[in-house]
Amino acid sequence: MQFKDIVGQDEVKNHLIQTVKDDRISHAQLFLGPEGSGSLALAMAYAQFISCINKLENDSCGECSSCRKYNKLVHPDLHFSYPFFAKHKEDTALTFIEEWRKAFLANPYLGLDEWRDHLSADNKQANINIAEAHSIISKLSLKPFESEYKVLIMWLPEYLEKSGNALLKIIEEPSQKTLFLLVAQSQDQILNTILSRTQIVKIPKLKTKEIEQYLIKEKGADTNKAAQLAYLSNGNLQTAQHLLIHQENDYHELFLSWLRSCWGNQGLKIVEYTDGELSKMGRENQKNFLRYGINLMRECMLFMANASELIHLPEKELEFISKFSQILNLAKAEAIADELEKAHFHIERNANPKILFLDVSLKLVKILKFNSLPKGTQHILL
Incomplete structure (x- = not known):
């Protein structure tokens, strides 16, 4: 994994590269960023850059013997730890290393749900057990085989639980040239004893435009989608x-048409939508459709609260909220968003979509046409 392959995060990349150039590599670092921000990919690119034999100015070469092994995740001085679903108490991350390599190489931005799909979870809870902690201590007690550094990349240390205390000594006083890179999403869920021993590298979520360009250039998505x-x-x-895999509809046009039929109290059209378009689009698309509507209503509320500097929308959506806000108020927007959130909750739990x-349509009619609001929202009527 090279820095050039990672979407956005230029500021973080420059910081990491500079620590290597200045010989200021902290032995224990915590890459803290939300899911999908590229924190795991950044940790991999950083480790590869450090171990590269023929470093470029701002990246690893990608071609030396070290880089070739890193690209396949088989370098003898590169170790991984991650949550897994242990079938036996002696299971460690090494038990699932082939699944891990396959999952990461297919998608360096993977989340826990996708990782779970690569394993036979059997309704077990993911964790990093005490056997894994002992395995880490054993692996890192050895001298490096080829590189200057031994590297351990631990993904989601939030799942260490109390077994993480077994690692405190080796994190605080590691053998020479040992590098710990912890990749986390939630600082509050990490053991304080481990948190206090690491240097935090904060990784922000990606910008909307960066993701848009990635989908167009790398995934072949059209501009609107x-x-x-x-x-x-x-x-x-x-x-x-x-979303790209599961999207089959233009959510904007579909949501707009649905709202129009509810605003016009067009009973036959509403039934056509619920029996046809909405109920037959598949559960994932239904969830995404509702999520789209929830986000749009939140943007409407920002618009009506004169917080337009916080709104970052594509042109079609921006035009919609400016027009729709003329017939809406904060109470109605909040009530609509609340009904959509409830619907999303029930769709996830296999409710009958028809x-x-x-x-939900009838409730939107009451809100839009007859100003009938649920209790708790009337107080913010404008």
Whole structure:
């Protein structure tokens, strides 16, 4: 993995490269960033850059013997630790290394749900067990085989639980030229004893435009679809890729038509939508459609609260909220968003889509046409 292959994050890349040039490589670093931000990919590119035999000015060469092994995740001085679903108490990350290599090489932005799909989870809880902690200590007690550094990349140390305390001594006083790169999403869920021993590298979520350009150039998405999905993904490249696989509809046009029929109290059209378009689009698309509507209503609320500097929307969506806000107020927008969130919750739990979307449609008619608001929203009527 090279820095040039990672979407965005130029500021973080420059910082990491400079630490190597200045010989200021901290032995224990925590890459802290939300899912889909590229934090795991950055840790890999950083480790590869450090171990590269023929470093370029701002990246690893990608061609030396070290880089070739890193590209296949088989370098003898590169070790991984990650949550897994242990079938036996002696299972460690090494038990699942082939699945890990396959998953990461297919998608360096993977999340825990995607990783779970690569394993036979059997309803078990993911964790990094005490056997894995002992395995890490054993591996890192050895001298490097080829490179200057031994590197351990631990993905999601939040799953260490109390077994992580076994690693405190080796993290605080590692053998010479040992590098710990912890890749986390939630600082609050990491053991404080481990957190206090690491240098934090904060990684922001990706910009909407960066994801949009990635979907167009790397995934061949058309401009409108890329703009919609980048907006929906909220800075998460993993989510954007998932949406691209499952999206079969133009959510903007579909949502707009649905709202129009509800605003006009067009009973027959509403039934046509709920029995046809909405109920037959598939569960993943239904969830994404509702998520799109929720996000759009939130942007409407920002627009009406005169916080337009916080709105970053594609042109079609921006035109929609400026017009729709003329017939809306904060109370209605909040009530619509609330109904869509409830629908999303029930779709995830296998509710009947025909019944659900008809019920939501009738509630939207009451909100839009008859100003009938749920309790708790009337107080913000404008």
